[in-house]
Amino acid sequence: MDVIWGVSVDEVAWGGAIAFYLFLAGIAGGAFLTASMTDLFSKKQYPKVIQSGAYIAIVSIIVGLGLLVVDLGRPLSFWKLLLNVNMGSVMSIGVFIVSGFTALSVVYGVLVWLNAAAQKQIKITSANTEVAATSVGQGLQAFRKPVAGLGVLFSIGTATYTGFLLSAVTTNNFWHTPFMGIEGIPFLPILFLVSAISTGLAATLIGALNCGDLTTYKKIDIVLIILEIILIFILYLSVKPVFFTGSMAVLFWLGVVILGLMSPLLLSIYSLAKHKNVILPVCGMVVIGGFCLRYFVVYTGQLFK
Amino acid sequence: MKRRNFLKGILYGTGGTVALVGGFGTFNNLDSNKAEAASQDLETTVFSSCEMCRNQCPIAVKVKDGKVCKIEGHPNDAAFGGVICARGNAGPSLLYDPQRIKKPMIRTGERGEGKFKEVSWDEAYTYIADKLYNVKDQYGGEAIALASRKGPHDWFFRSIGKALGSPNVFSHEATCPMTRSVALETTFGNEAIAADYANTKYLISIGRNWFEGIHVAQARAVSKALSNGAKLVVLDPRFSVTASKGEWLPIKGATDLAFVMAMANIMIRENLYDQAFISQYTEGFDKWAEEVKDKTPEWAEKETGISKEKIIQITREFAAAKPKAILDFGWRTAYTPNDYQLRRAILIVNMMIGNLEVPGGYYTTKPANFLKSFSDQAAYAKGLGSVAQPSFPKASKGRIDGTGVKGTPGQIIPAYDGAVGKIAESILTEEPYPIRAWLVHRFNPYISLTGSMRMVEAFKKLDLLVTCDVYMTDTAYFSDVVLPECTYLERYEPIFDMSGLTPKYVIRQPAVPLVYPDTKPYWQIYKELGEKMGLGDYFKFKDMEDYITQQIAPTGLTLAQIKELGVWTPPGMNAFYVRANDSKASLDSVLSNQSKKIEIFSEEVEEATKQGVPKYVSHPQPEEGKFRFVQGKVAVHTNAGTANVPILNELMPTNTLWMNTVSCRKLGLNDGDEVVISSGTYEQKGKLKMTEGIRPDSVFCYHGFGRISPELKRAFGKGIHDNYLIPHEIGEVGNAVTSTTFVTVRKA
Amino acid sequence: MAKKYSMIINLAKCIGCQACTVACKFQNNVPEGQFRTKTPANGLKGTYPNVSQYFVKEACQMCQKAPCVSVCPTKASYYNEDGVVLIDVDKCVGCKYCMTACPYDARFLNKETGAADKCTFCYELKVSNGEKPACVSTCVGGALMFGDLNDPLSEASQFLAKHKGEVRKPELGTHPNVYYIYEGVVK
Ligand SMILES: Nc1nc2c(c(=O)[nH]1)N[C@H]1C(S)=C(S)[C@@H](COP(=O)(O)OP(=O)(O)OC[C@H]3O[C@@H](n4cnc5c(=O)[nH]c(N)nc54)[C@H](O)[C@@H]3O)O[C@H]1N2
Ligand SMILES: Nc1nc2c(c(=O)[nH]1)N[C@H]1C(S)=C(S)[C@@H](COP(=O)(O)OP(=O)(O)OC[C@H]3O[C@@H](n4cnc5c(=O)[nH]c(N)nc54)[C@H](O)[C@@H]3O)O[C@H]1N2
Ligand code: SF4
Ligand code: SF4
Ligand code: SF4
Ligand code: SF4
Numbered sequence A: 001m002d003v004i005w006g007v008s009v010d011e012v013a014w015g016g017a018i019a020f021y022l023f024l025a026g027i028a029g030g031a032f033l034t035a036s037m038t039d040l041f042s043k044k045q046y047p048k049v050i051q052s053g054a055y056i057a058i059v060s061i062i063v064g065l066g067l068l069v070v071d072l073g074r075p076l077s078f079w080k081l082l083l084n085v086n087m088g089s090v091m092s093i094g095v096f097i098v099s100g101f102t103a104l105s106v107v108y109g110v111l112v113w114l115n116a117a118a119q120k121q122i123k124i125t126s127a128n129t130e131v132a133a134t135s136v137g138q139g140l141q142a143f144r145k146p147v148a149g150l151g152v153l154f155s156i157g158t159a160t161y162t163g164f165l166l167s168a169v170t171t172n173n174f175w176h177t178p179f180m181g182i183e184g185i186p187f188l189p190i191l192f193l194v195s196a197i198s199t200g201l202a203a204t205l206i207g208a209l210n211c212g213d214l215t216t217y218k219k220i221d222i223v224l225i226i227l228e229i230i231l232i233f234i235l236y237l238s239v240k241p242v243f244f245t246g247s248m249a250v251l252f253w254l255g256v257v258i259l260g261l262m263s264p265l266l267l268s269i270y271s272l273a274k275h276k277n278v279i280l281p282v283c284g285m286v287v288i289g290g291f292c293l294r295y296f297v298v299y300t301g302q303l304f305k
Numbered sequence B: 001m002k003r004r005n006f007l008k009g010i011l012y013g014t015g016g017t018v019a020l021v022g023g024f025g026t027f028n029n030l031d032s033n034k035a036e037a038a039s040q041d042l043e044t045t046v047f048s049s050c051e052m053c054r055n056q057c058p059i060a061v062k063v064k065d066g067k068v069c070k071i072e073g074h075p076n077d078a079a080f081g082g083v084i085c086a087r088g089n090a091g092p093s094l095l096y097d098p099q100r101i102k103k104p105m106i107r108t109g110e111r112g113e114g115k116f117k118e119v120s121w122d123e124a125y126t127y128i129a130d131k132l133y134n135v136k137d138q139y140g141g142e143a144i145a146l147a148s149r150k151g152p153h154d155w156f157f158r159s160i161g162k163a164l165g166s167p168n169v170f171s172h173e174a175t176c177p178m179t180r181s182v183a184l185e186t187t188f189g190n191e192a193i194a195a196d197y198a199n200t201k202y203l204i205s206i207g208r209n210w211f212e213g214i215h216v217a218q219a220r221a222v223s224k225a226l227s228n229g230a231k232l233v234v235l236d237p238r239f240s241v242t243a244s245k246g247e248w249l250p251i252k253g254a255t256d257l258a259f260v261m262a263m264a265n266i267m268i269r270e271n272l273y274d275q276a277f278i279s280q281y282t283e284g285f286d287k288w289a290e291e292v293k294d295k296t297p298e299w300a301e302k303e304t305g306i307s308k309e310k311i312i313q314i315t316r317e318f319a320a321a322k323p324k325a326i327l328d329f330g331w332r333t334a335y336t337p338n339d340y341q342l343r344r345a346i347l348i349v350n351m352m353i354g355n356l357e358v359p360g361g362y363y364t365t366k367p368a369n370f371l372k373s374f375s376d377q378a379a380y381a382k383g384l385g386s387v388a389q390p391s392f393p394k395a396s397k398g399r400i401d402g403t404g405v406k407g408t409p410g411q412i413i414p415a416y417d418g419a420v421g422k423i424a425e426s427i428l429t430e431e432p433y434p435i436r437a438w439l440v441h442r443f444n445p446y447i448s449l450t451g452s453m454r455m456v457e458a459f460k461k462l463d464l465l466v467t468c469d470v471y472m473t474d475t476a477y478f479s480d481v482v483l484p485e486c487t488y489l490e491r492y493e494p495i496f497d498m499s500g501l502t503p504k505y506v507i508r509q510p511a512v513p514l515v516y517p518d519t520k521p522y523w524q525i526y527k528e529l530g531e532k533m534g535l536g537d538y539f540k541f542k543d544m545e546d547y548i549t550q551q552i553a554p555t556g557l558t559l560a561q562i563k564e565l566g567v568w569t570p571p572g573m574n575a576f577y578v579r580a581n582d583s584k585a586s587l588d589s590v591l592s593n594q595s596k597k598i599e600i601f602s603e604e605v606e607e608a609t610k611q612g613v614p615k616y617v618s619h620p621q622p623e624e625g626k627f628r629f630v631q632g633k634v635a636v637h638t639n640a641g642t643a644n645v646p647i648l649n650e651l652m653p654t655n656t657l658w659m660n661t662v663s664c665r666k667l668g669l670n671d672g673d674e675v676v677i678s679s680g681t682y683e684q685k686g687k688l689k690m691t692e693g694i695r696p697d698s699v700f701c702y703h704g705f706g707r708i709s710p711e712l713k714r715a716f717g718k719g720i721h722d723n724y725l726i727p728h729e730i731g732e733v734g735n736a737v738t739s740t741t742f743v744t745v746r747k748a
Numbered sequence C: 001m002a003k004k005y006s007m008i009i010n011l012a013k014c015i016g017c018q019a020c021t022v023a024c025k026f027q028n029n030v031p032e033g034q035f036r037t038k039t040p041a042n043g044l045k046g047t048y049p050n051v052s053q054y055f056v057k058e059a060c061q062m063c064q065k066a067p068c069v070s071v072c073p074t075k076a077s078y079y080n081e082d083g084v085v086l087i088d089v090d091k092c093v094g095c096k097y098c099m100t101a102c103p104y105d106a107r108f109l110n111k112e113t114g115a116a117d118k119c120t121f122c123y124e125l126k127v128s129n130g131e132k133p134a135c136v137s138t139c140v141g142g143a144l145m146f147g148d149l150n151d152p153l154s155e156a157s158q159f160l161a162k163h164k165g166e167v168r169k170p171e172l173g174t175h176p177n178v179y180y181i182y183e184g185v186v187k
């Protein structure tokens, strides 16, 4: 036969918008986690880190959700996701987790902002506002840590959910890959959680660039990157080689492996040893690498069904 | 059911509301929120017939809210089983295509420049009338030629030309089955012979491609035979869909006659033929036996490229299945200049197994008038009547193609069809005299006839070229006047006699009112043009309802009945084969020639062609580096007709050039390459398809692409136009010749 | 008793004519450039002159364990009472999750409604009225059969009893209700 009948539909259902959404949800989760954990457990004071993480979480999740809605075939009916619930659908559950997370991160962000505002009261010029802000702020600060605590759960939920969303597609060999071959433990949620924390932390640090000694964070980052390299290696071993061929191969090797993992790892270790400040390049690469990873996973899973 | 809606259906102007679907029960299983389903009781069905190709399959048109929403096969016609093909299904896409022509147009720029102005019908008629009378006065009525695809429109269309004294009316048949019909006529005196595929046990195709060159009833019948265990053998230089359903024998193009003659040779040598049948019904068998004496399988192997063992095996199997075996006589049979003799030979080999008028063989069609001579059948049906017409003036000159001239092949060419390729030749060479005006109806010679560029030259030399079509076709693009016809879904037409093994009448009636109000049905166009020209006497009917009423009066049916039924066959009548129960029955009613014999040797043919029995002629084979160029149909398009129909264009917007992998390698070409195909004189560009499914010495493309009218916006400039490359050659009985061209192929 | 509607595709009889493709478009108002079903060629296989080819009609496989239904966040994708997987256009938000989940590429986002779309076995407009799906009733090759497998007397049951029906990608455990008969074709 002469032709493939009709236009061939080789577009993927989920494209760049969804990859970006998954990435942003990860950043949001990771950033929130960085901020809230610092807020909850750190003895040292890192107000900049807390602020950076809290604000990045809000912006990321809202932009992410915006992308998600725009990508819907019927964007104006997005609210039906809240009305019609399917407890068997990861997306349906995810909608509630992400909604909860969004609400909490907004509340937390406001509290963080109020706290900061209170501490910087000299800068506020209008007397009335100043009083209001500080007094309301002071009163509400009691809620900050509980919100942070609850938010920790939701941020982990959000970060892992992005993985579960894909891994729940049991008919997709790539997305559904189990962890170390153990049926029942999906791989992607683990990978996405680690990557989310890593990228969220990196983004937070970029937002908190010049605020003194961030060595602890850098160390955590190195651990996370190493963890991720191990995970990627496991992934490489557990799925068919075909997934690392074709149009997405370059993205994987250059974007994910070299730019996103190897280079920041080496640079980071080097900088720790030499006490150089290379947060921007290291964190920048981690963030970009995180996006490449989402893009790679979203596309590859669909291209080689 | 809402009575108001029912009435609305009628009021919308068609009156064709025949059955209401949905009705009660509609709501039983439905979700209440399915609004579309709830409005289903608005859907009405109009029975009519398809015209996405000329097969005119019976259809059931679904109309909702005054629009055709879907077309289905007519449910009550067993041969069709409610089935229509992809093209038939695509009907609404043509109906509502905004690219249809909507108004009469007169050319304002140079020919081929594409500049037209919209005019009223009256202006168009006046223009045509003036020009035609000018030509008639200056050159005589014979300088006017008319050509159309054969069909019910001919009665109206041709009346214009014949009334002006022109003998030069043509059908498209010379491009299609003409060699076959002349072979049938000269062998049986009857060209209305068909094959009973459904009941056959052994079927050999010589390029007949049932599953792409689709006739729904035939495709279903072949499919049924295959399900019942029939064997299918397909001789074709390329692997068609049909070939994929049987045994493919990739024969060298233009050598089929060798295969057929070798079959006869083997059957005679091994005494596999039906001697009783031959002696009772035929004459001239000895001369045939003499002619094939040396046409051995060894010889045929060299000619055809098919091994002698294979030829012998196939022949034995074919003969063993007699009489339920069919060596198919083909449909589009315009392969070689002497294709006619191939078709004769095919018919003769069939008669050697006595497969005439038996199930699983060949039969003559059984219209009502045929039944008259059979006392047990006569009561089933009465024949159609006709609308009276005064006699036409006698033409003062003979036809340009010499039909009817004794001692020449023209003697056996039917004047109804003629050699349509001759029109361009007489325009250009003015031999035997010039054609100055050409009316074209439902035909696109630029795409359909060989030698396209010669055709364009001819167009340019004319005083008047008129095209009536539904699209601004390539031929219309060169015309002086373009007349927009409405589509088949918007018009009445005469009752169509589609008799097969029983009589059958089919109606065409409008399913919806005119979509573009300035289009008209052909009968109205030619009636009005005739009246404008003072030829109103030839069109003595009020409208098509009146015409049909006159037509069916003798049958005892009424217009209302046939409108409601859509298709009519005699209730209770079974398939009728003259020899089914009596193998020695007389075939006098089937054989309409003088001898009342099947003429294996024909005096008339001897006189006309010097070949009273078919003789072998060896056609050249391509030398190294050249390829035989063959073409064929594709399931989702019709000839020159549908390349621009939205849904069909969406399915297949273009064609490709098939070439065998080995040949591609030799030329350093790859699948998907842009290539230049050259006939030496002309070149076409196209995309290469590398395939194992074709002889290494041949290339192939689907017909109907490479359109040059920019008004066919979807199809314009896409694909390969085969007839641009094929030089114009007229075969022995006036047929176009399409399988003897050699081309070279190089990277673009 | 609930029905178990099923389609049977007898590949040996399919001639790739696309009558089904076009009938489906009109029956279901499928937008330009989109298809609920198509019947592409499988092949050519082999080398000249020993080649083979057949056509495979593709559409929703009507999984009894349908991944598209289980992932759908709004329950817009559902099984109806006769085991047919349908989409409630009203509930669908167009998230395309079902499209990623369908292993047969059967779904698309309808350009005009924005909702997921796919073969419905022509349930609303044909089957529930006792008619056959549009593609089945126009099949030129006679390759398509449709019927209730819970009714042992249906054409579909009878045919499946005599011929080996195969489902596509059985390893995925989707339990399709569309059966392919490979008898008579070179697989
Ligand atoms: N879908 C569809 N159906 C149609 C039509 C359509 O356009 N589209 N058109 C209708 C019409 S008008 C007609 S006439 C019929 C035609 O029906 P067919 O005659 O069956 O159709 P074609 O495809 O033209 O068949 C020609 C075949 O002959 C092969 N061939 C070419 N040269 C030779 C040769 O020298 N020897 C042999 N043995 N084979 C050769 C070609 O490769 C091709 O496969 O179909 C009718 N039905
Ligand atoms: N090289 C090569 N040449 C071939 C063939 C081939 O295979 N190879 N095939 C040959 C065969 S078999 C044939 S039959 C011919 C066919 O050649 P044609 O008879 O020219 O082709 P058709 O496709 O039938 O369409 C003729 C025109 O009718 C128009 N039409 C459709 N419906 C209507 C209507 O309702 N009213 C009017 N007025 N016009 C309408 C279409 O738009 C189209 O322009 O071509 C032949 N030419
Ligand atoms: S064969 Fe197809 S296109 Fe031709 S009349 Fe029949 S249904 Fe229509
Ligand atoms: S084939 Fe795809 S769309 Fe159809 S039921 Fe199965 S998973 Fe759902
Ligand atoms: S696109 Fe519609 S049907 Fe598909 S999963 Fe989303 S809501 Fe459900
Ligand atoms: S059953 Fe209906 S919806 Fe499904 S492919 Fe056939 S025609 Fe289309």
Ligand code: SF4
Binding pocket: C013, C014, C015, C016, C017, C018, C019, C020, C021, C039, C055, C057, C135, C138, C139, C140, C141, C142, C143, C144
């Ligand atoms: S209509 Fe039937 S024969 Fe034609 S492509 Fe579809 S399934 Fe195959």
Ligand SMILES: [Mo]
Binding pocket: B175, B176, B177, B331, B332
């Ligand atoms: Mo034809």
